Amino acid sequence: MCTSGRMRAALAGIVALGVTAIAAAQDSKTLGELKRWHDKLAESKTAISVADGQQARAELKKWGLSPDKLEAEPRGQLLRLEIFAALAVGDANGAVTVLPALERDFPKTQETLRAKWMTAVAAGDAQLAQQTLEQLKEGGTAKDKAIATRLARLRLVGTPAPDDEVAAEGGRKCPLRKRGGVVLALDFWNTREPPMERQVAALRGLAEAYAPDPKVEFLGINAGTPEQADAAKKLAAEKGYKWPQHYETLAGAPLTEQAFHVESSPWDVLIDGDGNVRAVGAASEPEFQYALRAAVAEVKGDYPPVAPKTTEGVAAARAAGETPAVEAEKKGEKKEKEEQAKPEPEPPHDPEAAKLLDQARLYLKTGKKTDAKKLLQELIEKYPNTWEAREAKRLGLV
Numbered sequence: 001m002c003t004s005g006r007m008r009a010a011l012a013g014i015v016a017l018g019v020t021a022i023a024a025a026q027d028s029k030t031l032g033e034l035k036r037w038h039d040k041l042a043e044s045k046t047a048i049s050v051a052d053g054q055q056a057r058a059e060l061k062k063w064g065l066s067p068d069k070l071e072a073e074p075r076g077q078l079l080r081l082e083i084f085a086a087l088a089v090g091d092a093n094g095a096v097t098v099l100p101a102l103e104r105d106f107p108k109t110q111e112t113l114r115a116k117w118m119t120a121v122a123a124g125d126a127q128l129a130q131q132t133l134e135q136l137k138e139g140g141t142a143k144d145k146a147i148a149t150r151l152a153r154l155r156l157v158g159t160p161a162p163d164d165e166v167a168a169e170g171g172r173k174c175p176l177r178k179r180g181g182v183v184l185a186l187d188f189w190n191t192r193e194p195p196m197e198r199q200v201a202a203l204r205g206l207a208e209a210y211a212p213d214p215k216v217e218f219l220g221i222n223a224g225t226p227e228q229a230d231a232a233k234k235l236a237a238e239k240g241y242k243w244p245q246h247y248e249t250l251a252g253a254p255l256t257e258q259a260f261h262v263e264s265s266p267w268d269v270l271i272d273g274d275g276n277v278r279a280v281g282a283a284s285e286p287e288f289q290y291a292l293r294a295a296v297a298e299v300k301g302d303y304p305p306v307a308p309k310t311t312e313g314v315a316a317a318r319a320a321g322e323t324p325a326v327e328a329e330k331k332g333e334k335k336e337k338e339e340q341a342k343p344e345p346e347p348p349h350d351p352e353a354a355k356l357l358d359q360a361r362l363y364l365k366t367g368k369k370t371d372a373k374k375l376l377q378e379l380i381e382k383y384p385n386t387w388e389a390r391e392a393k394r395l396g397l398v
């Protein structure tokens with residue numbers, strides 16, 4: 001080879017080495033960013049903010065990393081980051097989709113079990129959550145009392161809420177099962193075990209965060225004797241409970257003890273837009289907050305819905321004809337030749353009536369009862385035979 005040829009070959013080799021070095025540096029930088037985001041989200045002891053979840057998802061998309069092409073440590077970081085970013089933004093379905101790969105590659109590690117528990121609670125999968133608790137018990141990493149409490153909570157998940165209406169202070173009525181696409185967070189409390197400040201702060205924070213959202217309602221249920229009602233109302237005012245409260249003074253506490261089997265405090269129940277129990281836990285727990293975000297995101301159509309499951313793995317039924325989202329989902333589908341007869345057919349939805357109903361609900365949440373009443377009267381007059389008019393009457397103001 002002539003001198004010039006050898007020089008060209010040498011230069012080409014130098015360029016190739018340079019390109020390789022640059023690529024390696026870029027890969028190293030990306031993996032460093034992956035670890036930073038993983039540690040920030042996957043190791044967080046509190047609920048990850050929606051903003052951080054959204055930004056993490058944007059970074060994941062930009063990196064374009066494939067788990068199959070990564071070594072074990074970064075592969076685990078990638079999978080866990082995908083799960084926790086999905087939970088943070090309310091995409092329970094996204095977290096459920098990634099979880100099997102994490103379990104396959106990193107079975108029964110503490111990091112996997114934590115991600116599995118968070119995903120199971122957010123998705124309302126009581127069967128998966130129960131399996132996780134059993135694995136934690138086998139590993140001796142969770143206290144028996146904590147496991148027993150969580151197992152008791154799981155018995156309600158995936159079941160339909162009682163078909164009752166609860167009357168809150170001021171005459172407002174709150175249906176438990178016929179939710180009509182509005183998520184409900186129930187907080188059970190009493191004066192015998194006053195709620196801890198951490199729980200109170202979490203409830204206040206959630207109620208304030210969702211105050212502008214007509215798709216979310218909060219209701220407190222206090223169980224006690226008629227003589228304890230005044231003390232309970234005073235305590236609620238002192239704690240800053242600005243959401244509606246129901247004071248259950250009937251013997252046997254039908255809601256607290258019989259319907260929702262409340263065993264200890266805190267005991268918060270999340271009912272999804274279809275009227276099924278999605279989660280039972282404490283408002284201060286990150287997994288409960290992720291379940292709330294997911295339930296709200298799903299009724300708005302932001303992410304694919306996931307049906308809650310019982311500890312036996314039975315999926316909860318979605319409420320046909322109850323929500324606009326379900327109506328839209330069924331639109332265009334071929335109707336069944338034979339339908340089971342319904343004693344009371346569901347009235348049709350109207351998009352304009354739905355806007356009025358949402359605004360009225362928002363007024364109620366912000367204490368504008370007069371404005372809400374006026375709007376509900378307008379709704380009933382303009383759209384008398386709609387599903388929304390029926391719901392307006394159920395609120396008990398007109």
